[in-house]
Amino acid sequence: MNPIGWIEGLQGIGLALVLAGFLFAEELGVPIPFAPGDIMLAIGGVAIAAGRVDAVTLVLAVFVASVAGAVLGRELFAFLGWERLMAVATRLHARTPLERAADLLQRSGWRGVFTARLIPGLRVHTTEVAGVSGMPRATFVAGLLPACVVYVAAFVGVGAAFGRPILALIHQGEHQVLTGVLALALAVVLVVLVRRPLQRTLVALAPEGWASTLRIRTGSAGIVLIPACIGINFAGHAIAVWLRLPLFLDSIGTILCAVFAGPWLGGSVGFISNLVSSNTIDPVASSYSVVSLAIGFAAGLWARLNWRVTGWIALWLTCFAIASLVSAPLNLLFADGRSGVPAGDAIYAWLAAAHVPRILAAYAGEAAIDLPDKLLTVLAALLIAQGLPRPRAEARAVDLDLREAFTFIFRTPTWRRKVMAAALCLVFSWLVIPFLWFTGYQLALARRIRDGSHELPPWDHLGHKLKDGFGILAVLLLWNIPGIVLTIPAGLVGDSGASNGVLTALTALGSLWGLLVLVAEPPIFSQYLRGGFRAAFNLPAIVRRVRVNLGLALIVGALLIALSFAWVVGFLALGIGALATLTYASWVGAYLVGTYAATTDTAAGGAPQTEAVTLPAAIPRTQES
Structure with missing residues (x-):
């Protein structure tokens, strides 16, 4: 039985008493993960907005329950003592929030009680710490009462105003539990399969260290390469749009630039290319700038790891995975699940009509286009790269x-x-x-x-x-x-x-x-x-x-x-x-x-450039031969 659904089905005084009971138990320190107090109050707000319960009755019931539970909880934890509480909290991984609450209460008195009970994750722990630390009852109650007023008013008000759409999303998610479990199982299998190749990749990156990923090295050879790569991206995407091809063709220049100039410059070219397309031929392209940036970054790392003809399959599959996995949620967010390519949109519509979960339908429609698109993109970029001379060492970078x-x-x-x-x-x-x-x-x-x-x-x-x-x-x-x-x-x-x-x-x-x-x-x-x-x-x-x-x-x-x-x-x-x-x-x-x-x-300033500009983050260097 779904406890949240059962609670939502109640009404009148019965609903008020059930919500008050859950809040009373939670304030005593009983963990109720399936029915936290925030959700209970929001459900009460939804019921008030729907006319299923009297507002005064519900608010008074949950307020009295919260105050009574907190006061009784303080007395119980006063008998327990600090050392016993810490021993239990360590096993439950709650030691850190308890120590935070104790420090706040010791420094601030009743104001600390009021503040701590309004901080997410510290509300119940405040009662526990007040008890074991021997805080006077009057001081505790002086902070407890206004905090309960704010807490109840805030979450009941949020439930009355916004609770319905939030709970609808929760219900929709509950119907996708089986799909989520299957996806998780597939992810585990995928991790097992790629674990060893990934370990080899990490070893290959070791000479420069992962810290070097955040260090950008740029030379000046890209004066022609960079605008040319942006132009290739724009031209490829324009051809695909005008001819209505079942492809995107918007990343050839991104991968080419990444192979020659590294991950950061390749990602930047992809990012800027999407903004150019968004302002000309494809209004929604800017929403997918992060996809192009990720593809360029991945291609740059691939070039640093493996400049071999036989490694193109790994680059193709990596770009495909990035594009499909990142674009599918964006399609749902900005285009109702559609990719903008008729063939992919037809696949999405067919699967959605068959009641396949929307996220899977959106991914299938996107992946059907990305798989051949990224294959042609990678092959074209690497063929162009093989025909160009490798960049010479820069005298200044x-x-x-x-x-x-x-x-x-x-x-x-x-x-x-x-x-x-x-x-x-x-x-x-x-x-x-x-x-x-x-x-x-x-x-x-x-x-x-x-x-x-x-x-x-x-x-x-x-x-x-x-x-x-x-x-x-x-x-x-x-x-x-x-x-x-x-x-x-x-x-x-x-x-x-x-x-x-x-x-x-x-x-x-x-x-x-x-x-x-x-x-x-x-x-x-x-x-x-x-x-x-x-x-x-x-x-x-x-x-x-x-x-x-x-x-x-x-x-x-x-x-x-x-x-x-x-x-x-x-x-x-x-x-x-x-x-x-x-x-x-x-x-x-x-x-x-x-x-x-x-x-x-x-x-x-027009003066000749010097060879050394000493800055911790911008260091011109002479490249070793």
Whole structure:
């Protein structure tokens, strides 16, 4: 019997008493994994919204049960004692949350009880710790009562507002349990089959170490290779779209670039190619940028492991697995399970009509296209690669350490206060000035990185940061004006439904201009750091920076685009996480810009380049023969 389904079938006073009983038992410390208190309260909220139970009756019942259970639980654990509780908690893997709750209660008294009971994972443990630590009853109850009010109100309210769709998803998932078990069994079999080849792969990677995966090495030989590979991707996908072939043909250039220039540059080419296609021939291509990035990265690792003709089968199967496994969920999310290729869509529709689970139907439709597509893609890329000369050793290359970019923030002793200041600027960004401070702080950080320091700058000189924030936003606006102007004619006639080839071409050019500005942000920002507003429009200097190392410019530009969307993940934390993720992503981007500026400043000034620029994350080197 499904206990959740049984509970949902109740109504009236019976439902209220059952929910109160579960909450009372949980507060006593009885583990109820199939019916946690959060879910019970949400079910109560759904019942209130459906009119199956009186709101006052249910809220009073669960509130009294929560308070009574917590008070009685405190008395029981007071008899148990701290040492016995820790012995039991260690076996149940609950020692860490108990120690966290104890530390919070010892420092904060009743305020600690209130705070800890609202932290996920500490609510019941707070009662246990209050008992074994001998906290006075009055202090415990003073924090318990307001915490229970907030807890009950929050989850009952969430259940009343959003519970129905959430519970519907749970029910839908329950019907797929057998499918999930079968998929898990297949995954176990697959792991057993590929374990030894994977071990051999890890051994092959050992000389450079997995840590080197986060170190990007780029030379300047890609000035012709990179745009040519982007062009190959665009042309292949355009041919497949226009001729309605049962193929994608959008990764030939990605794999070719990865084989010659390494995983990061190959992934960046794939990422940028999808953005180009999205702005011209395939509006949904940008949603699959992560697929192209993963294919390019995998192909680059393959080239580092095994440059042999007989290894192409492994590359083909790897690219097929990445494309099909990653694209199928994206198809469900953005296209109702369809891949956009008629043959694959027909397979998906047939399987869905046969009541096959949607995820399996979507995967089958995607895999049927990806299997031949990636075979032709890999063969074409490797044939082109064999016909081209291998790149010669570069006299000058650049190392970019992404580990340093993602971790330098936490080495500043006062980083928490600085993050909090940035979060406050974002909270009040609607006042404009705090947002300009936030933007100006990024430029101050990029300048500090350019000058060789990895410490977060202080939040001082706010007038200068305000000026910098306004200046760089004005620079970006002015650079994007040509793209905006090109798209205006189509916008003016869009409502009339008229179709005009010239307007379509202008719109595509405008979108491509906007993409070009995004990719060119590293040299534009570097120019602003060097000479201010006017320097950001010094086109010859920007071109000189790009020519120093086109691969580095492309990788940093692609990373900045990816980081600009990273903050969206923060909304999974109910909006609060967006403050932290946007701040973190912005400061990592500032690090990359500062590193790029330090690497290219000499070329931008027009002076001859020197052979040594000492930076921990951007080190020009002489390659050994």
